[in-house]
Amino acid sequence: MTDSASPLVSTEWLERNLNSPDLRVVDATYYLPVESGDARAEYEQEHIPGAVFFDIDDIKDNQDSLPHMLPPPEVFSSKVRKLGLGDGTRIVVYDRKGLMSAPRVWWMFRVFGHRDVFVLDGGLPKWKAEQRPLDDHPVLPEERHFTARLDTTRIRDRHKILGNIEAGEEQVVDARSTGRFEGRDHEPWPGRQSGRIPGSYNVPYTNLIDAESGCLKTPSGLRRQFEEAGVDLKAPIVTSCGSGITAAALAMALDILGHRDVALYDGSWAEWGLAEKLPIDKGPASKASASTER
Known part of the structure; x- marks a missing residue:
């Protein structure tokens, strides 16, 4: 069994448990619009044995024009059960960049009430560097029932963020x-202004990753990143990013630190930077000024 206190599993653990009947592996690779890369095609060329492909741009709210917004519970349930991801399964998510988009899928499952979901520490780069097994075999999952229970306390919208500035x-x-x-x-x-939400703090998700191993930093290293940015780890936190993807990496790191009062702004800058009437700050933000704006 995994350590339920941690959202991470190691490459060693995953290879050892690949044939467990209740384990499901998910490739959640995602590329930004400005990046070259076809995540699905790359998955079809090579993936961890038995892995299914979770398309972040498909499992979304199709009624919202913003990119890959969280879908309604019935849509999420319908999509993931066709991938064989259902009640009673342990899910391990990875991506080709290491720890970029996998935490988003981890967060999505957690938001919909599935607790047995984990992220592969170091992702596919570490798996490949250690010459662990890969294949290109088509995966035909058996459909399983998924019970989606939406936890709205984990989500914020722009109205909540705007009110929180005051x-x-x-x-x-x-x-x-x-x-x-x-x-x-x-x-x-495209079309987004540059800048930040007034009063916000900056912890680039790349700062959470150990450059040598490609794995998430130790808890003490993670704590240092937040504290050096001026974040109070005893107070409520909302994570944000460009479009709700890497904000989940911050949420996962905070989960490791035992911080449970964490939500994610799903629209993130893809929404905030598009709206003309929302306040935007630019330039360096000192820890003192950020704390004052709280």
Whole structure:
């Protein structure tokens, strides 16, 4: 069994348990619009044996024009059960970048009430570096029933975020790069302004990853990243990013640190940067000013 206190599993653990009847493996690779790459085609060329492909741009709310917004419970249930992901299964998610989009799928399952979901630490890069098994065999999963129970406490929308700028009840922590957070770099999402939500903190998700191993940093290393950014780990947190993907990496790291009062702003900058009437800050944000704006 996995350590239920951690959302991560190691490559060693996964290879040892690949043939467990209740285990399901998921490839959740995703590429930004400005990136070259076909995640599904790459999955078909090579994947961890038995893995199914979770298409983030397909398992979404088709009634919302924003990218890959969380779907209604009945849509999520219908999609994942066709992938053989259902009640009573242990799910391990990975991606080709290491720890970029897999946490988003971990978060989605958690939001819909499935607790036995984990992320492969180091992802496919570590798996391949260790020469663990891969194949290109088509996977034909047996459909399983999935009971979706939406936990709305884990989700925030722009109205909640806007109200929070005045109220300061929750800290907004942004997973984007510092250049994007400060408004110096262009956004990869067309038509979006640059900058940040007023009063927000910046913890780039890449800072959570150990450069040498490609794995998530130790709990003490994770804690240091948040604290150095001025984040109070005893207060409520809402994570944000470009489109709700890497914000889940922050949510996962906070889960490891035992922080349970965490929600995710699903629209993130893909929504906030598009709206003309929402307030936007630019330039460096000192820890002191961010704390004051709370």
